[in-house]
Amino acid sequence: MIVQTGIQPISVGRRAKDRIIQMLIFLAFALALIPLVSVLWMVVGNGMQRFDLEFLTHSMRDIGARDVGGGAYHAIVGTLEQVLLASLIAIPIGLLTAIYLVEYGNGGRLARTIGFFVDVMTGVPSVVSGLFVLAFWILVLGMPFSGFAGALALSILMMPVVVRSAEEMLRLVPRELREASYALGVPQWRTIVKVVLPTASTGIVTGVMLAVARVAGETAPLLLTVFFTDSINNDPFQGPQMGLPLYVFDQAGRPTDSAIDRAWTGALTLILIVMLLNLVARLIGWWRSPARRRS
Template identity: 60%
Template structure:
């Protein structure tokens, strides 16, 4: 029997499987592209004779987006390039929003610290010539604290009770009407609130200009903020807590008082503090109703009274260098006041947050 020898076919070397992972840009690539875009934007601005650094920054931002998409598309592929495009646009928008705020804060601090000291905080403008250095904001600081405090005493209880009604009892047309008017009041300009109090309190009822008149206008601006923030916090309280209390035979009003409000007290306090910070810098109602005074007036119910927003407007309107310095220092104090209120609100919210 003959043996047949079959020739073996040559075996080709195995081809490596195509990799599913594309190369990635290094971690420092965004920073490097940002530096390159900044250098190119500056160079283009200098060559084009543009004096505004804002224009340089806008060109650098545009070049950063273009360079990021181009390099990512060449190295990582079209899919990652689209992701890089979205990320770079978000960063550019963030910087466009932050840079003006940081510039404003820097300018206020740089100019405000020139005259901000203990004397400035503890003296008024009584007897001070506006063309000369000196004077302080003690009278305006007292006016702001009293006006904002009175506005809080008026707006916080009304806003809290309104929110409780809308969440716990509100049904039917009345609740819809209250919700509608709260939404309308949220968008009411501050000058309209000042004109309303001016026409009703001063012109019709014939009361004089006072800090209390300004506090009523500020309270009108605070109420919708307090209502909305409190309403949202009350809706976050689990219904199981209400049902458990009602199942034990506790009346509804006591359930609200002993269960619902203590559970939401952190958010409610935060909303009130943010409303206070919102109206602390309002100037239009103060210009119409408080009327301003260079003397210390600790009685908000009688006589003209100053405040920090009015003081800033008054000093800037004088049109001389010492007044400008005092205006910047008062603006710095007002920013610090609002910042402290926001920090206190965040601290209370964290302190009263549910513990897991």
């Protein structure tokens, strides 16, 4: 039982510090979960009352603030179309820009300028992007209030998030991987598509997922570009649409219990849609990632 090595046991002070930090970190996590649990508890508890087939399949047409019943079908369709259109605009531009910054920019003047303005764009408040689309698209170009106008505003918010997260992940791909690919005679663009992007895919999907989650819940830009409607409008290019966040905001502002109930149920639906998006994105990222084989 005599230990003869020079290794000393960890001193009490260092051990205590380690324990205290560990406790603080556990506490931080618990603290962060309190609002999540509270929000979900209230949304599920209050939202389940009206979460029925009628809510999912009917619009608010001919239903007053005091009436019970009614639903959010028009808002669900609107949100799905708007977010899809925004993603179709923002994800390709954002991803390509990130590739330019990391692979082609070489720290040149254009790359630095773009990088700088992506930072600026990150700070574009949602309400300002709505104001911009309202004036540019609707007032100057004379286009109608539409789901597409809302999608334009959302895509402005989405782009910098996609660029920043994709850039961060692309930069973490080891230089040696690219060099190995070049050494095998693979052109640069194929190296990027076949080696760099798959390596970074999990992180990029996480970033895109956060971007989608961010814009799916935005209310302020829709307020100024999509306008309100109580009826179903399946065409995102023509006429006012509704969005789920807008629906929640609208119903929450009506001072009756049945409207407040609809607001909570709308919130529940919105959260479910976003969670589903998250889950699918995460599964894709997991499925396609080389990290699956690594660990």
